[in-house]
Amino acid sequence: MFEIQDPPEETRLTGRVGGLPPGATYLGVRESCVGCGDCVEVCPSDLLRLDADGLPRFAEALGCGLCGLCADVCAQGAIPLTPATRRGLDRTMRLEREAEATLRAL
Ligand code: SF4
């Protein structure tokens, strides 16, 4: 488990060690997250870990490309999409479709 202290005033410390995934708020994650770890698994840059309470936190300060995959995979809606991560998710999905089309054409 990734142990970190909660600053009580924390809401959107995204992009920092111990911060929440982009779009997530501390209260929202507290209310909705079930600690399944799907967001941790899906992050292509391996930036997220579950903390001692089973909540997702940044383990690395840099590298989030705002791909939106952590928000997309969360079945509990604990990580809402933001305009930036929605654009990132659209880009990610488009690249996946293009890659699949390329593979089919081989
Ligand atoms: S995918 Fe959602 S419910 Fe699962 S650990 Fe991440 S934030 Fe929590």
Ligand code: SF4
């Ligand atoms: S937006 Fe993408 S890169 Fe950033 S934490 Fe979520 S899954 Fe990882």
